Amino acid sequence: MSEPEFSERDWRRLLSSLGEDPDRPGLVETPSRVAKAWKQWTAGYDQDPADFLKVFEDGANDYNELIVVRGIPVYSHCEHHLAPFFGKATIGYVPNGKIVGLSKLTRLVDCFAKRLQVQERLTTQIADAFQTHLQPHAVGVVISCRHACMESRGISTLGEDTITSAMLGELHTNPVLRAEFFARAREG
Numbered sequence: 547m548s549e550p551e552f553s554e555r556d557w558r559r560l561l562s563s564l565g566e567d568p569d570r571p572g573l574v575e576t577p578s579r580v581a582k583a584w585k586q587w588t589a590g591y592d593q594d595p596a597d598f599l600k601v602f603e604d605g606a607n608d609y610n611e612l613i614v615v616r617g618i619p620v621y622s623h624c625e626h627h628l629a630p631f632f633g634k635a636t637i638g639y640v641p642n643g644k645i646v647g648l649s650k651l652t653r654l655v656d657c658f659a660k661r662l663q664v665q666e667r668l669t670t671q672i673a674d675a676f677q678t679h680l681q682p683h684a685v686g687v688v689i690s691c692r693h694a695c696m697e698s699r700g701i702s703t704l705g706e707d708t709i710t711s712a713m714l715g716e717l718h719t720n721p722v723l724r725a726e727f728f729a730r731a732r733e734g
């Protein structure tokens with residue numbers, strides 16, 4: 547990319563604009579710390595799901611029932627306020643010869659979550675990438691997150707979750723399968 551990197555100097559300027567003294571002891575290291583943190587929080591721009599999903603050719607041995615994986619961590623930042631939103635994702639799918647382990651699903655979620663996002667797009671991108679690279683008979687994604695930008699400004703109450711979902715293939719067309727998915731997503 548040709549754009550200049552957002553540097554420590556820019557974070558110093560931000561601190562000044564908030565009315566802070568960037569040279570006071572508590573803040574001296576902050577610009578470099580924040581710059582590093584944002585590199586991690588946006589590391590997804592350098593990741594391509596094809597790189598870690600294509601290696602999985604595990605035979606599913608004709609397993610063609612719904613697989614549901616819950617509790618996949620989501621940590622992202624909203625593109626409107628740069629505030630964190632975080633929670634859990636559930637991914638359900640009916641394999642078509644390829645199954646994936648939990649670590650791959652975590653990486654899949656992470657590679658889209660570690661970009662500036664809105665929760666709706668994050669949900670759709672995960673489902674679409676899963677569909678593209680694993681061609682399952684069905685895939686569904688449900689994400690439940692708390693949004694710091696909404697809670698801290700009183701737009702939603704503390705601890706309130708926003709829930710989004712995306713259903714593709716048989717999970718889109720078959721209401722019985724979809725009901726089973728949502729029931730299993732809620733279990734526990």
Ligand SMILES: [Zn+2]
Pocket residue numbers: 624625626627628629695696
């Ligand atoms: Zn926001």
